[in-house]
Amino acid sequence: MFKLAIRSTRLAPRSTYIFRSLATASSTSPNIPATQKAIVFDQHGGPLQYKDIQVPKPGPNDILVNIKYTGVCNSDYHIWKGDWAIKPQLPLILGHEGAGVVVAKGENVSNFQIGDHAGIKWVNSTCQSCEFCQESHESSCPSQTNSGFSVQGTYQQYCLANADQAAHIPKDVDLAKAAPLLCAGLTVYKALRNANIRAGQTVAIIGAGGGLGSLAVQYGVAMGYRVIGIDASNKKEHVLSKGADAFVDFSSKVGVPEQVLELTEGKGPHAVINVSNSVQAYNEAITYVRPTGTVILVGLPQGGAKLESDIVMQTLRAVNIKGSVVGNRADTREALEFFRRGKVDSPVKIVGLSEAPDVFKLMEDRKIMGRYVLDTSK
Ligand SMILES: [Zn+2]
Ligand SMILES: [Zn+2]
Numbered sequence: 001m002f003k004l005a006i007r008s009t010r011l012a013p014r015s016t017y018i019f020r021s022l023a024t025a026s027s028t029s030p031n032i033p034a035t036q037k038a039i040v041f042d043q044h045g046g047p048l049q050y051k052d053i054q055v056p057k058p059g060p061n062d063i064l065v066n067i068k069y070t071g072v073c074n075s076d077y078h079i080w081k082g083d084w085a086i087k088p089q090l091p092l093i094l095g096h097e098g099a100g101v102v103v104a105k106g107e108n109v110s111n112f113q114i115g116d117h118a119g120i121k122w123v124n125s126t127c128q129s130c131e132f133c134q135e136s137h138e139s140s141c142p143s144q145t146n147s148g149f150s151v152q153g154t155y156q157q158y159c160l161a162n163a164d165q166a167a168h169i170p171k172d173v174d175l176a177k178a179a180p181l182l183c184a185g186l187t188v189y190k191a192l193r194n195a196n197i198r199a200g201q202t203v204a205i206i207g208a209g210g211g212l213g214s215l216a217v218q219y220g221v222a223m224g225y226r227v228i229g230i231d232a233s234n235k236k237e238h239v240l241s242k243g244a245d246a247f248v249d250f251s252s253k254v255g256v257p258e259q260v261l262e263l264t265e266g267k268g269p270h271a272v273i274n275v276s277n278s279v280q281a282y283n284e285a286i287t288y289v290r291p292t293g294t295v296i297l298v299g300l301p302q303g304g305a306k307l308e309s310d311i312v313m314q315t316l317r318a319v320n321i322k323g324s325v326v327g328n329r330a331d332t333r334e335a336l337e338f339f340r341r342g343k344v345d346s347p348v349k350i351v352g353l354s355e356a357p358d359v360f361k362l363m364e365d366r367k368i369m370g371r372y373v374l375d376t377s378k
Pocket of ligand 2: 126127128129130131132133141142143144
């Protein structure tokens with residue numbers, strides 16, 4: 001997603017960055033205030049300011065969502081710091097895991113009604129007509145806009161989303177718990193789908209004890225796969241409690257490939273998904289995945305990291321190596337449905353929007369544990 005062009009036309013000039021189209025919305029609920037609270041920064045790594053800004057107005061194809069909860073994603077930290085080769089426009093409101101209530105919509109919007117629950121995810125809008133959009137690979141659309149990156153994100157009380165890309169959230173779904181599923185849940189669900197395996201087959205998940213990994217284990221079990229969780233020994237109980245069939249300790253004296261092969265009658269798992277940022281784990285996975293199997297790349301190491309694969313062995317073993325990033329609209333609907341049916345839990349720690357700087361400090365100090373969700377009313 002880093003190579004994608006930013007459609008700078010989607011971002012208004014600095015002095016008016018909070019205003020979008022001033023087109024009159026075809027439908028608006030009463031009591032939308034003129035101003036709202038948001039977290040805004042205007043230089044990379046600079047202060048995350050909790051302040052009052054204008055409430056934006058929806059363009060013809062937009063919905064305005066009264067965000068109730070928004071998840072804090074590790075990517076938000078890197079976007080704030082300017083760590084990626086491609087930079088967001090500034091000033092910026094971060095956030096791409098927003099869940100709330102539709103309070104206004106543009107004149108062309110027919111798929112949302114006022115009062116519906118909606119989610120705003122990383123892919124905010126796509127062109128709908130390029131080769132990738134035609135094939136439902138919307139997250140590869142070269143004209144996509146991204147929430148909290150090239151358009152203003154969900155660390156605000158009222159956020160705009162393109163109605164075609166916004167997620168429908170069923171009314172019986174807890175909005176705080178749904179928020180992280182719009183990025184973390186969608187990412188691991190899509191990775192499991194990209195593994196292209198069948199119920200009964202085996203998937204190994206590297207980093208199974210972390211936030212993404214815990215969700216990946218649960219989705220994998222719910223999808224009928226045999227799940228091997230790989231992480232440090234202190235995560236064993238947690239990983240098994242999420243339903244994994246077996247656990248592999250990467251800190252053991254016995255190597256991970258040997259342990260995984262032992263658990264799979266020497267054949268290896270049908271797929272390996274790495275949500276950790278370990279380059280060594282990636283390179284090992286290529287050696288122990290089952291012939292014709294697939295290694296899915298999800299976790300992002302530092303820029304410049306390289307995979308190393310023995311070309312002869314990879315060819316003779318017919319091993320697939322595949323990158324996977326977020327997912328499309330159908331994936332989003334399906335990922336939320338697993339949660340609605342109680343097949344996947346999404347534990348969150350809820351703090352006020354005004355406390356976002358404290359959460360970023362925890363990320364900076366590498367002390368963050370679990371998934372934080374910001375309550376925009378505080
Ligand atoms: Zn994210
Ligand atoms: Zn497109």
